[in-house]
Amino acid sequence: MPESQLTPARRAARRRRVERRRRRAVATATATLSACIMIVAGAVMTANANARDADPQASGSAPAEVVAETPEPTATPTPTPTPTASDTPDDAEPFCTDEVTAAIDSGDAEAVVVAAGGGQAFRDAVVDGRADDCISLGHPAWDWVVVNKQRPLDPIDYAPEVVVPQTFSPIGAHFDEAAAQALDALVVGARDAGAGEIGLESGYRSYETQVESYNAQVVLRGGTDGADRTSARPGYSEHQLGLAADLVACEGQQCGTIYEFGDTVQGAWVAENAWRYGWIVRYESGTTDITGYEPEPWHLRYVGVELATAYTEGGYSTYEEFWELPAAPGYE
Numbered sequence: 200m201p202e203s204q205l206t207p208a209r210r211a212a213r214r215r216r217v218e219r220r221r222r223r224a225v226a227t228a229t230a231t232l233s234a235c236i237m238i239v240a241g242a243v244m245t246a247n248a249n250a251r252d253a254d255p256q257a258s259g260s261a262p263a264e265v266v267a268e269t270p271e272p273t274a275t276p277t278p279t280p281t282p283t284a285s286d287t288p289d290d291a292e293p294f295c296t297d298e299v300t301a302a303i304d305s306g307d308a309e310a311v312v313v314a315a316g317g318g319q320a321f322r323d324a325v326v327d328g329r330a331d332d333c334i335s336l337g338h339p340a341w342d343w344v345v346v347n348k349q350r351p352l353d354p355i356d357y358a359p360e361v362v363v364p365q366t367f368s369p370i371g372a373h374f375d376e377a378a379a380q381a382l383d384a385l386v387v388g389a390r391d392a393g394a395g396e397i398g399l400e401s402g403y404r405s406y407e408t409q410v411e412s413y414n415a416q417v418v419l420r421g422g423t424d425g426a427d428r429t430s431a432r433p434g435y436s437e438h439q440l441g442l443a444a445d446l447v448a449c450e451g452q453q454c455g456t457i458y459e460f461g462d463t464v465q466g467a468w469v470a471e472n473a474w475r476y477g478w479i480v481r482y483e484s485g486t487t488d489i490t491g492y493e494p495e496p497w498h499l500r501y502v503g504v505e506l507a508t509a510y511t512e513g514g515y516s517t518y519e520e521f522w523e524l525p526a527a528p529g530y531e
């Protein structure tokens with residue numbers, strides 16, 4: 200079918216696929232080029248699946264591993280819901296199925312990823328543009344959201360609807376509910392593994408709290424350049440999502456600082472095992488050029504078990520690379 204007869208969404212998806220393939224072919228891919236695939240914040244979270252794409256027979260269970268590198272065939276896709284030989288693999292595997300949109304309606308992020316066929320299938324569909332009709336990496340209410348120095352929260356003063364307290368936190372930190380449960384499980388897991396006690400330095404921080412925290416860093420480090428290397432500006436922090444935790448190692452009532460955490464038994468255990476509980480170490484050493492932050496072995500980001508598993512099994516060390524997003528070394 201000629202491009203002019205495709206729906207706008209499908210036309211855009213095709214353009215994105217072409218652009219992505221072009222980018223892979225360019226060895227010196229730069230942030231300028233990859234900016235083309237930035238997924239726009241606040242895009243659709245709608246329940247009405249594109250009826251044409253919602254093939255109930257496919258129900259989100261088809262594996263998507265083969266999709267990304269398959270060359271675009273010369274034959275054009277047909278708009279019929281039944282896959283045919285002339286379909287591209289992208290079109291043959293509709294993402295926003297009834298099952299996925301029902302999970303979206305439930306508000307349960309992990310259920311959405313499961314309905315999509317698991318962490319790897321979900322990630323592949325998002326990267327490939329097939330999930331654009333129902334998934335946005337910019338929506339702050341979902342566990343998969345990407346926030347960095349190029350991707351502020353939208354709205355900038357976003358606050359989660361619900362945050363719940365951690366019982367073991369010495370500072371009374373709060374989290375998104377799923378993240379709170381996952382952190383409890385992680386702390387118990389470390390204890391059961393003989394890796395010692397883990398405490399919390401920081402959990403959910405509101406926009407207003409981040410204003411104070413960032414300003415304190417500016418004073419402490421003699422300016423914004425120093426502060427930007429260790430602290431997010433207000434509206435750019437994962438802590439504002441309720442999905443980030445700064446951990447410390449404890450013994451009895453005594454806890455160390457976040458800066459010591461990476462060298463503790465607890466820190467080593469977390470680096471190895473956090474993903475099993477849905478958390479990733481967000482700022483690993485050697486990734487400052489991409490994340491914009493110095494290594495922070497204490498800062499964990501909750502993404503859910505499915506995505507954390509795909510992230511770890513895929514050998515990723517930055518969340519930006521996992522989603523094939525541009526590096527975010529600094530603010531614009």
Ligand SMILES: [Zn+2]
Binds near residue numbers: 401497498
């Ligand atoms: Zn942190």
